[in-house]
Amino acid sequence: xxxxxxxxxxxxxxxxxLAMRAAERFDTIVGYDADTAALARAQxxxxxxxxxxxxxxxxxxxxxxxxxxxxxxxAEIVLAIASAGAPVFDTGSVKGSVIAALRAAGGVPxxxxxxxxxxxxxxxxxxxxxADLFRARPVIITPLHDTDPAALASVATxxxxxxxxxxxxxxxxxxxxxxxxxxxxxxxxxxxMDWAATPHSAAVDLFAGPGVRDFxxxxxxxxxxxxxxxxxxxPALLREFDGLMDKLxxxxxxxxxxxLDELQTLLERGRLARQRLVGADDVGG
Amino acid sequence: xxxxxxxxxxxxxxxxxLAMRAAERFDTIVGYDADTAALARAQxxxxxxxxxxxxxxxxxxxxxxxxxxxxxxxAEIVLAIASAGAPVFDTGSVKGSVIAALRAAGGVPxxxxxxxxxxxxxxxxxxxxxADLFRARPVIITPLHDTDPAALASVATxxxxxxxxxxxxxxxxxxxxxxxxxxxxxxxxxxxMDWAATPHSAAVDLFAGPGVRDFxxxxxxxxxxxxxxxxxxxPALLREFDGLMDKLxxxxxxxxxxxLDELQTLLERGRLARQRLVGADDVGG
Numbered sequence: 072x073x074x075x076x077x078x079x080x081x082x083x084x085x086x087x088x089l090a091m092r093a094a095e096r097f098d099t100i101v102g103y104d105a106d107t108a109a110l111a112r113a114q115x116x117x118x119x120x121x122x123x124x125x126x127x128x129x130x131x132x133x134x135x136x137x138x139x140x141x142x143x144x145x146a147e148i149v150l151a152i153a154s155a156g157a158p159v160f161d162t163g164s165v166k167g168s169v170i171a172a173l174r175a176a177g178g179v180p181x182x183x184x185x186x187x188x189x190x191x192x193x194x195x196x197x198x199x200x201x202a203d204l205f206r207a208r209p210v211i212i213t214p215l216h217d218t219d220p221a222a223l224a225s226v227a228t229x230x231x232x233x234x235x236x237x238x239x240x241x242x243x244x245x246x247x248x249x250x251x252x253x254x255x256x257x258x259x260x261x262x263x264m265d266w267a268a269t270p271h272s273a274a275v276d277l278f279a280g281p282g283v284r285d286f287x288x289x290x291x292x293x294x295x296x297x298x299x300x301x302x303x304x305x306p307a308l309l310r311e312f313d314g315l316m317d318k319l320x321x322x323x324x325x326x327x328x329x330x331l332d333e334l335q336t337l338l339e340r341g342r343l344a345r346q347r348l349v350g351a352d353d354v355g356g
Numbered sequence: 357x358x359x360x361x362x363x364x365x366x367x368x369x370x371x372x373x374l375a376m377r378a379a380e381r382f383d384t385i386v387g388y389d390a391d392t393a394a395l396a397r398a399q400x401x402x403x404x405x406x407x408x409x410x411x412x413x414x415x416x417x418x419x420x421x422x423x424x425x426x427x428x429x430x431a432e433i434v435l436a437i438a439s440a441g442a443p444v445f446d447t448g449s450v451k452g453s454v455i456a457a458l459r460a461a462g463g464v465p466x467x468x469x470x471x472x473x474x475x476x477x478x479x480x481x482x483x484x485x486x487a488d489l490f491r492a493r494p495v496i497i498t499p500l501h502d503t504d505p506a507a508l509a510s511v512a513t514x515x516x517x518x519x520x521x522x523x524x525x526x527x528x529x530x531x532x533x534x535x536x537x538x539x540x541x542x543x544x545x546x547x548x549m550d551w552a553a554t555p556h557s558a559a560v561d562l563f564a565g566p567g568v569r570d571f572x573x574x575x576x577x578x579x580x581x582x583x584x585x586x587x588x589x590x591p592a593l594l595r596e597f598d599g600l601m602d603k604l605x606x607x608x609x610x611x612x613x614x615x616l617d618e619l620q621t622l623l624e625r626g627r628l629a630r631q632r633l634v635g636a637d638d639v640g641g
Contacts, residue, residue, distance in 0.1 A: 248562070253563070284633070
């Protein structure tokens with residue numbers, strides 16, 4: 072049992088707190104947030120039992136620490152608290168940049184376990200927290216060769232207790248795959264909307280059906296957050312971006328030269344890949 | 357009242373038949389389909405009252421004819437039946453290519469009214485037909501300067517009776533706007549999936565969350581149908597494609613040169629455009 076310290080009591084940290092409460096994994100859940108209004112709200116909503124005002128003091132008595140803050144702030148917090156000894160794990164959507172920042176600051180603590188829960192919501196903050204946010208969702212753990220096995224095992228157990236499907240891979244594989252499956256589609260959706268907003272002959276909304284609405288849904292996400300994410304995963308994202316640009320270049324040539332058989336072959340390969348991704352029950356229209 | 361002839365008794369033609377039946381607009385609904393199995397199925401489902409075996413004979417007694425066949429087959433059917441005199445309207449998703457084909461074959465009949473209902477489904481065929489498919493959906497009508505005003509008015513009335521919101525514009529504006537809002541997103545989604553299917557370090561489905569699933573939903577659509585559509589709208593689609601490629605080139609430069617403030621400005625412009633498109637209630641995550 073013991074004390075869980077939740078650093079960052081927003082959607083992700085708050086949902087983890089609720090999940091651990093539901094699973095009765097800790098005696099006490101302590102929250103810390105630089106945003107004192109969010110921290111107070113988390114306490115009044117019952118996400119946390121206690122609100123800490125000093126991060127290091129709270130970490131000193133913690134059995135586990137989840138660091139659920141923006142990607143570019145994870146390393147400083149891990150460094151501030153890891154020496155207290157409890158397993159520390161983050162929820163950042165990029166892993167390599169956090170590990171690099173820790174290395175640059177003197178080394179990656181062996182009790183730090185890099186994790187990424189593949190879950191979220193269109194809403195943010197403690198009011199959006201839900202006990203089932205991670206249920207049946209993948210959590211990717213990317214340990215290093217000297218990550219403490221006991222800390223790794225504990226963190227995996229906690230995520231499983233939240234209902235997650237835990238998978239392990241390397242930081243590099245993780246960052247490549249999220250660049251492809253998340254960061255690149257976000258860039259494309261934002262760029263598409265920015266192009267669609269340039270002057271055309273009529274209003275876009277009159278012609279926009281459900282297809283383009285689904286296609287651009289992710290362009291509704293917060294731009295400052297996505298600036299941070301793409302900056303943190305720039306090398307992997309650039310490789311995926313360049314690969315897609317080559318593919319689009321090929322599409323452009325086939326369209327321009329009216330090579331329709333080859334174009335149809337490409338479309339059909341894409342359709343089959345989509346079908347493998349989601350199963351045949353969710354076809355497009 | 358009179359007789360409605362439905363040429364092509366699949367999803368679109370069948371749904372229009374059901375909508376007209378519900379609105380009690382015609383005494384009799386006659387169906388014609390080159391696919392005799394689809395025609396028989398349309399009759400057994402009650403979409404049509406009579407199945408015609410000769411297109412011209414059926415057209416001779418029709419009060420109205422809807423041509424709901426693939427884009428590249430519309431012109432030949434319009435030419436075969438327009439001389440019978442009743443208003444003829446199609447449902448193709450590209451307008452310029454149909455009009456050009458009619459012009460090349462001797463002229464656009466004045467009783468032909470080009471229309472495009474912005475509605476569809478992930479399912480096809482007479483079994484997917486629904487009386488409410490067009491309800492609250494836009495229908496774009498693109499008359500020519502010599503389109504018969506009485507035919508135009510009748511066709512608009514029928515679409516409104518199906519529950520549609522009727523808008524009028526030119527074929528060129530229509531084709532530009534559907535290139536932007538429909539054909540370009542389809543090309544992007546197919547190309548993205550084809551790139552995602554090239555070898556990466558891990559399986560894509562493990563990392564694919566709801567964002568990328570929505571983003572690629574339209575890549576589940578039939579590749580042969582989309583080959584026909586992009587071929588029919590090639591000039592307008594190439595202009596939109598090139599515009600987007602310029603935009604993506606800009607994104608690539610900003611990412612590569614780590615010009616993150618400018619990148620964030622672009623993302624935020626995209627986010628605001630998306631918000632204008634759908635309203636603030638449907639933000640991304």
